[in-house]
Amino acid sequence: MxxxxxxxxxxxxxxxxxxxxxxxxxxxxxxxxxxxxxxxxxxxxxKNKKELFDEIIKKEFFNIIKKQVSSLTMENVIDFYTKFIYDLNNLSDYDKQVYRLGIKVYMSFDGDEELKNLMDEWEKTILPRHYQILKPYLKNIDNEVAVVRTLVHLLETMIENIVVKNRFLPENEIREEIEIVLRGCQ
Amino acid sequence: MxxxxxxxxxxxxxxxxxxxxxxxxxxxxxxxxxxxxxxxxxxxxxKNKKELFDEIIKKEFFNIIKKQVSSLTMENVIDFYTKFIYDLNNLSDYDKQVYRLGIKVYMSFDGDEELKNLMDEWEKTILPRHYQILKPYLKNIDNEVAVVRTLVHLLETMIENIVVKNRFLPENEIREEIEIVLRGCQ
DNA sequence: CTCTATATCTAACGTTCGTTAGTATTTTAT
DNA sequence: ATAAAATACTAACGAACGTTAGATATAGAG
CATH class of the missing domain: 1.10.10.60 (Homeodomain-like)
Incomplete structure (x- = not known):
C-alpha cells in the first residue's frame, strides 16, 4: 500500500x-x-493515540467547518439557510463521521481540555457571523438578537439530526422550520 | 457509613x-x-460496571424525565414552556449530571444498543405529546405540524445548553425564543 | 455472650492496553 | 547493482483494567 x-x-x-x-x-x-x-x-x-484523535478534530473537522462557512450568501436568506442545512445530507460518510466526532467534542462528551477550548473559541464566532448575514433582512424587526439566537439554536438541532443521529432531513421540512423563525423578515 | x-x-x-x-x-x-x-x-x-451504568440511565434518568412530563399544562402555553425550560436551571447538580449522561446516551455517544433502544422508544413519544399540548392553541394556523416540530427542536437545543453545556439560561431569553416560534398562536 | 448475617477489606488473577525495541522488507537514489 | 531511506513486521514490556477469592470486621438477634 x-x-x-x-x-x-x-x-x-x-x-x-x-x-x-x-x-x-x-x-x-x-x-x-x-x-x-x-x-x-x-x-x-x-505519535500516539491522542495525536491521532487531535488531528481528526484539528484538521479534518475544522476543514469541514471552514468549507461550510465559505459558502456564499444568496439573495434570499431562507433559501440560503435551507441549502446550508440540506447540503449536510449529502456529505460523504467520512465527513459526516468527522463532523459527528467534532460535535461530540464540542459538547465535551469526548476529547481533552485543549480541544474543548478550540471549540469554545469557534463557538464564540457563530452568533456574530449569523448576525452579519441576517442584519440586512432584520430591518422591520424589534427583537433582532432574539431572532438570530433562535435561528442558530434551530440550526444546531437540525445539524445534530442529520450528522449525529444520521437522519435524512427533507428540504421542505428544513424550509418550513426556518420560515417559522424568520417569518416577518424582509 | x-x-x-x-x-x-x-x-x-x-x-x-x-x-x-x-x-x-x-x-x-x-x-x-x-x-x-x-x-x-x-x-x-x-454486579459489574455495566449494571452500574444501566441503573443510572434506566432508573435515575427516566425518573427525571417522568417527573418533567407530569408537570401540568398551564392556561398559557408560552408560560408553560418557558417554565418547563427555565426550571432545568434549578435542577440539583446530581440531576443535571444524570440528565447530561442521558442525553449522551440518547445521542448514542455512550451506552450500548439496549439503552439506545430505550431512548428511541422515548423519543417517539415526544412529538405526539407536544402536539397534544399545543393542539388547542393551533386553531388559526395552517402548518400545525411544522410549528410543533420547530418548537420541539428549539426546546432540545435549550435543554442541551442548560444541561449539557451547563449554562444558565435567563427566563426572558427562553420566553423570547419560544414566542418567536409560537407567535401567531391563540 | 455468642451466633449469624451484613458490610468491608487486602491481595491477587488473568486479560488487555499503550507503547517500543529490534528486525525484516520494500522502494528510491546513485 | 548497491547503499540508503522509507515502510512494514514480530515480539515483548510494564502498567492498568475488570473482576473475584478469601479473610476480617461490625452489628443485631437469641
Missing part, C-alpha cells in the same frame, strides 16, 4: 472507532485490525 | 465519572477512590 494512503486509511478507520467507542473505548489494536496492518504502523504515522 | 448511603454515593460518583470520561474511560478503581471505599465494595452493591 502506498504510504500516504495507509496514513489516511488509519485516520478514516480511527474516526469510526472514536465515534462508536469514544477515546478510551478505542484501541490501537482494533484500529490496526480494521485497517489490516500491523499495530506499530499506527505509531509509524502518528 | 450506613449501607444504603454508600450505595447511593457510589452511584453519585459514578455519574460524574461516566460523564467526564465515558463508560470505557471510567474505572472502578477511580470511583472507589473518590467514594473513599475499597474497590470490591462497588461489586458488593452492583
Amino acid at each position: 502506498a504510504s500516504a494512503d495507509l496514513r489516511e486509511k488509519i485516520k478514516e478507520v480511527a474516526v469510526k472507532h472514536f465515534n462508536k467507542n469514544g477515546f478510551y473505548g478505542t484501541t490501537i489494536r482494533n484500529i490496526a485490525n480494521d485497517v489490516n496492518c500491523s499495530l506499530p504502523m499506527i505509531y509509524y504515522y502518528y | 450506613a449501607s444504603a448511603d454508600l450505595r447511593e454515593k457510589i452511584k453519585e460518583v459514578a455519574v460524574k465519572h461516566f460523564n467526564k470520561n465515558g463508560f470505557y474511560g471510567t474505572t472502578i478503581r477511580n470511583i472507589a477512590n473518590d467514594v473513599n471505599c475499597s474497590l470490591p465494595m462497588i461489586y458488593y452493591y452492583y
Whole structure:
C-alpha cells in the first residue's frame, strides 16, 4: 500500500472507532485490525493515540467547518439557510463521521481540555457571523438578537439530526422550520 | 457509613465519572477512590460496571424525565414552556449530571444498543405529546405540524445548553425564543 | 455472650492496553 | 547493482483494567 494512503486509511478507520467507542473505548489494536496492518504502523504515522484523535478534530473537522462557512450568501436568506442545512445530507460518510466526532467534542462528551477550548473559541464566532448575514433582512424587526439566537439554536438541532443521529432531513421540512423563525423578515 | 448511603454515593460518583470520561474511560478503581471505599465494595452493591451504568440511565434518568412530563399544562402555553425550560436551571447538580449522561446516551455517544433502544422508544413519544399540548392553541394556523416540530427542536437545543453545556439560561431569553416560534398562536 | 448475617477489606488473577525495541522488507537514489 | 531511506513486521514490556477469592470486621438477634 502506498504510504500516504495507509496514513489516511488509519485516520478514516480511527474516526469510526472514536465515534462508536469514544477515546478510551478505542484501541490501537482494533484500529490496526480494521485497517489490516500491523499495530506499530499506527505509531509509524502518528505519535500516539491522542495525536491521532487531535488531528481528526484539528484538521479534518475544522476543514469541514471552514468549507461550510465559505459558502456564499444568496439573495434570499431562507433559501440560503435551507441549502446550508440540506447540503449536510449529502456529505460523504467520512465527513459526516468527522463532523459527528467534532460535535461530540464540542459538547465535551469526548476529547481533552485543549480541544474543548478550540471549540469554545469557534463557538464564540457563530452568533456574530449569523448576525452579519441576517442584519440586512432584520430591518422591520424589534427583537433582532432574539431572532438570530433562535435561528442558530434551530440550526444546531437540525445539524445534530442529520450528522449525529444520521437522519435524512427533507428540504421542505428544513424550509418550513426556518420560515417559522424568520417569518416577518424582509 | 450506613449501607444504603454508600450505595447511593457510589452511584453519585459514578455519574460524574461516566460523564467526564465515558463508560470505557471510567474505572472502578477511580470511583472507589473518590467514594473513599475499597474497590470490591462497588461489586458488593452492583454486579459489574455495566449494571452500574444501566441503573443510572434506566432508573435515575427516566425518573427525571417522568417527573418533567407530569408537570401540568398551564392556561398559557408560552408560560408553560418557558417554565418547563427555565426550571432545568434549578435542577440539583446530581440531576443535571444524570440528565447530561442521558442525553449522551440518547445521542448514542455512550451506552450500548439496549439503552439506545430505550431512548428511541422515548423519543417517539415526544412529538405526539407536544402536539397534544399545543393542539388547542393551533386553531388559526395552517402548518400545525411544522410549528410543533420547530418548537420541539428549539426546546432540545435549550435543554442541551442548560444541561449539557451547563449554562444558565435567563427566563426572558427562553420566553423570547419560544414566542418567536409560537407567535401567531391563540 | 455468642451466633449469624451484613458490610468491608487486602491481595491477587488473568486479560488487555499503550507503547517500543529490534528486525525484516520494500522502494528510491546513485 | 548497491547503499540508503522509507515502510512494514514480530515480539515483548510494564502498567492498568475488570473482576473475584478469601479473610476480617461490625452489628443485631437469641
